[in-house]
Amino acid sequence: MSNVAATAKSLQNSTGTSYKILIIIGLCHLLNDSLQAIIPAMFPILKKSMGLTYTQLGIIGFTLNMVSSVLQPAVGMATDKKPMPYALPFGLTSSMLGVFGLAFAQSFELIVISVIFIGLGSAVFHPEGSRVAYMAAGTRRGLAQSIYQVGGNSGQAMAPLITALVLVPLGQRGAAWFTIVAALAVGLLTYIAFWYAAKLRMNKSLIKKKSKISNVNQKGLSKSVKIALLLVLFLIFARSWYVSGMTNYYTLYTIENYSFSISQAQVFLFVFLVSGAVGTFFGGPLADRFGKKTVIFLSMIISAPLTILVPFAPPAAAICLLALSGFILMSSFSVTVVYAQELVPGKIGTMAGLTVGLAFGMGAVGSMAIGYLADLIGITHTMILTGFLPLLGIITLLLPSDQKINEWNA
Structure with a gap:
């Protein structure tokens, strides 16, 4: 194993899996992403109360996505060089100020x-939160990342509830x-920051060694690693x-094709x-057992027939297909x-920023593209075409195996 990879592995494996820290950082991820979910959930409210146009709503959504996603790789690169434990509570403080401003803002500007403040907080939280999950993982990296990421996805899933239970009334x-x-x-992340700082002090000699090695061996990424990383991002x-x-x-789509109300559509x-x-x-533990490439491939290929069928199914069948395909x-x-983190060892924050942050930003671009397509060919045909996207998972076959990555890092 190379010196850089060996040092990174020693840092990560210096203690066993810290489930307490993983649960807390996962909960913080839920809280952070539920704050982000407020913004799109408020669109109908803002349109009605302030008379905003669809263009203005689009600018708000675009601002959130760009600030919170594009900055993530930059934050990750900076903290890979110099970890900043106390950036976590400071980042969420920025989000708190943004939420307060959002509640009382009287103008579009x-x-x-306010959205920029929320986006900045999110941009700081995600790569550093992923680093905390990595440090607390021990040997169970897949499980640790799953606990962390399930918090964020749960927070995003709260958007329909936030709309119905809080913002509408x-x-x-x-x-x-x-x-x-x-x-x-902020309170929970302050506790995490103290643990994070103590962890860094405990491994100070390893971090210094890693830093010196990194400065000596500036070979960059090999062509094979670059190609694999591009495939993962695709x-x-x-x-x-x-x-x-x-x-x-x-x-x-459900409102147009099933004649549902807004509330009924939110259930789907x-x-x-x-x-x-x-x-x-569940994906992380499965990857720990069966391999990461296997889980990535099967998740997309098995879900593809389900996503293709969703637009053609009656409501009762559609909700079952949505549950299965989402899972x-x-x-x-x-x-x-x-x-990605194992593909480029030693760049925990950068890879987290790329795979989560940049992907979130691309989701925003995709949303705009899909919206434009819906204007051209209609929402029904657009949803039918969208269902074929998971078929692109066939490209996973071109990725190097987990064993090959281990050989590259040897």
Whole structure:
């Protein structure tokens, strides 16, 4: 094993799996992503109360996605060089200020500024949160990343509930209640930051050794690793585009084709998102046992027939297909993060930023593309075409095996 990889492995395996830390960071991920979920959930409220146009709503959504996603790889690269434990509570403090501003903003410009604060907090949290999960993993990297990521997916799945239970009855000011959620996250992350800092002090000699080795061996990534990383990102983009299409447009499809109310349509979306969160949890342990490449491949290929059938199914069958496809497709969510981190050892934050942050940003681009397509050919035909995206998972066959990656790092 190379010196860099050996040092990174020693740092990660210096203690056993810390389930307490994993559960806390997973809960913080849930709280952070539920704060992000407030923004799209508020769109109908803001449109009605402030008379915002669809273009303005699109700018708000685009601002959140770009700030929170594009900055993630940059934060990851910076913290790979110099870990910053206390950035976690400071980041969520930024989100708390953004939520407060969102609740009381009286103009479009103030809403955008508030969204930037929320996005900045999220951009800091995700790569550092993934690093905490990595450090607490011990030898169970897949399980650790699953616990961490299931929190985020559960937070995103709360958007329909936030809309129905909080924002519809309370309006824009109802978002102020989520400052309590943010304050709770800040408190928990302060505890995490002390653990993180203590962990770094305990491994100070290993970190110094790793830093010196990294400065001496600046060989860069091999061609094979670069190709594999591009393939992983392509697979993530395909999955993100499908999930984004379902999240943003499937409710419109059900309203048009099933004559559902907005509330009924939200139930279908909620089932898909919650099933995906459950699948995220089980994917990691399965990858620890059967291999990461295997889980990534099967999650996309097995889900493809289900996603293709969804637009053609009657409501009762559709909700079952949504539950199954969400569970299977999202089982590879955390696995791709771990795969990328092992593909490029020593770059934990950077890989987390790329695989989660950049993918989230590409989901936003995909959402815009799918919306444009829906304007051209209609929502029904668009959802039919979107269902074929998981078939791109066949590209997983071109990825190097887990054993091959271990050989590269040897």
